[in-house]
Amino acid sequence: MSWILQQLAAHRAGQALGIYSVCSANEQVLLAALKHAQRRAGHVLIEATSNQVDQFGGYTGMRPPQFRAHVLALAASVGLAPEQVVLGGDHLGPNAWQHLPADQAMGHARELIAAYVDAGFEKIHLDCSMRCADDPAVLSDELIAARSAELCEVAEQAHARRKQAGPAPVYVIGTEVPVPGGELGEPDVIAVTRAAAARRTVAVHREAFEARALSKTWPRVIALVVQPGVDFDHSRIFHYQPEAARELAGLAEQGLGGLLFEAHSTDYQTEAALSQLVRDHFAILKVGPALSFALREALFALSAIERELLPPECCADLPGVLERCMLAKPRHWQKYYTGQPAQQALLRRYSLSDRCRYYWGLPELLAAQAALLANLDACGIPLPLLSQHMPVQYEAVLQGALPLQAQALLLHPVERLIARYASACGERKP
Template identity: 60%
Template sequence: MNQTLSPVQQLVKAHRRGEAVGLYSVCCSHPMVLSAAIGVAQRYDTLLLIEATSNQVDQFGGYTGMNPEQFRDYVHDMARERGFPRERLVLGGDHLGPNAWQSRPAHEAMAHAEVLVAAYAAAGFHKIHLDCSMRCADDPATLDDETVAARSARLAAIADAAAGQAGHQPPVYVIGTEVPVPGGESALADAGAPTSPQAAERTLEVHCRAFLDAGLHAAWRRVIAMVVQPGVDFDHSHIQHYDAAQAEQLSAFVAGQPGLVFEAHSTDYQRESSLHQMVRDHFAILKVGPAATFALREGLLALCHIEDELVPPAQASRLMAVLDEVMLAKPEHWRKHYPGSSEEQRLMRRYGLSDRCRYYWNEAPVAAAVDQLCANLDAVEIPLPLLSQHLHEQYLEVLQGQLATGARALLEHKIGQVLAQYARACNRNAAVAVDHAASIC
């Protein structure tokens, strides 16, 4: 029985026909980032892919406190409030597998992974990255490719069944695990070279065999992408930029695989021209996360500087001080990532490109300080010179009458500037139309 192609499958098919299109994936749960992402997708007429990771959202709540069904409702409610059409919204699950339970025996970790992937699929998450590359407590030091692939196929069978029982279209799958460290490297010297074509071919062959041996012929036809390392990464202070020449052989390999594209992780902070090159070279799914929350942090710090000028100290939010106090009290999200002296760690907590402070915006004292900052600034008129000094690009939009001076509107615009680079790289025709419309306004 033929299934109607989903919007994601249609986009991949269009890319493989030679159209200059791709898909950008916003890996974040922060409401201001998601609201900005919705605005960008509306402006550039793109699909909006929102992805949750296996440690962020799981059957036990993850670090967001949400299970897959709750996260789905959270995103759907926000899209409905903003008037974004449901048919252009896609939910994805990233690194679904035994990641959160690596300290347990394999049979126990995989049992949790099965519940996890079933919960994602039953909730309507359509794009599923299967990642069983991590070793469990009783696994050998290095997992062989066949074990990784067999575990991934096992999860695909469970996801297919759960989606079908819930009445959803069958999921599409992403395989492969040769990715940069989530959130950036501790040092860019640790960054990897581009995946070799031979390694990519091996991953594809082993997974194909595992799926077919498990009788998952239909599911294998829905494998749309493979995760590889295109040679992009970042650490706390430096960025490894895309080099098309280094990735040329890898790009040529996937060009010979009908219906398949590459998915690139850690594309944060790349030049916009590099994002365009990556889509051209079949790295057609671009994932972004820390760069969006980094822009949020930049915007909040700028608003704090404005607050310092306009609000009496007794009424000020003290946001950045509160944030650092909470990070020091709960260091588990940054300590192993930030080496060096206490002063070096302080700088990285606030300014590092890996943006470990993104894990703390939902902490009650920090969230309350953000609310107070926004309330303080919304209660006064921000003078244009202060706006120009601290948020100059937003100031220019305010001058044109294109942007309000509310604190959250300013923040979302700043985040949207980052995400818009991805939208333009993934939908060049729409980008030209939007830029032309802006030029004649």
């Protein structure tokens, strides 16, 4: 039995165990997640989205085999065995091709699914919730389910063709799925998925699977994406309210065909809220922007220290490089960050939606980051400056738990956030 199935079986048996999913392609975030798993001698689930990685390269420039090789190379660099790394694909469907007629978009989606499974990705999120160019304004549950079942069939065929044996894919389904990459705007209240809607979603998907002779595959449909009432926008966090999701939690306890729930957009929730989500059967917790937000905070703090130590002409000026890159290539933030220029400038740097995460892989920013870390290691970071700009890391250095090195200081805030998720999911300390 695969690690994912083991964890979820233990949850169904009454243990307060969950799985956190690291949804990021940022190399530093991935290193932090892999280092945490290595120290805890555990597993880590890393998911690439259909925006990041696809058969044409996505915005990272990586296809599924390249992303897998990249992650495993990073794992090897920190001493984590490849079998401890589980890969998943998020929002796999026609998302990137919504501008095309459904036949063409689904054709690309079939190729996408096959590429992920052929590359050894185990957890597959079947997401056909978005409309294509010639679709009706609102897609029916039946149409979404039929398309999801079609893609599941492609995935099963791709797995059967694989030359290298590996765990059979497990699937996540759902119709109430957050928009990949972030919303354009959020309401004042986040509506929790109704239990009746969740029950109907499962029923129509099961019928669609049966229609394609996929009944034997159904036990590997592990979770349903629902909205438990958690989300965030540029400056607000919608915290988990267990009372509002009580009906959903009860539905999972009564039995939902063996399925548990997957919660997206759990970023910025407290550890207590994350733990309660797991107890309420939201057994898979997705996190992405909060991790790169923590990384950005650390990079800006290190840049502030650099400005204190070096003359301007010797500084890497990473915040300035980021701003210039975002202005030169505004497509990842322009339709999301509205308002006056000063307000947009503030959002580009500090928004909780963290759309600057799309830019860290640019050559200019990779060079600026490398220069920043090299500058700090060359001149040394005085403890008073570390206390001023990174007080949590200062305490860790004093306790001997963290070396006074720029790279270690950069990863530490991300690792602390990952540890919060690990604790909420019942991970035991070694």
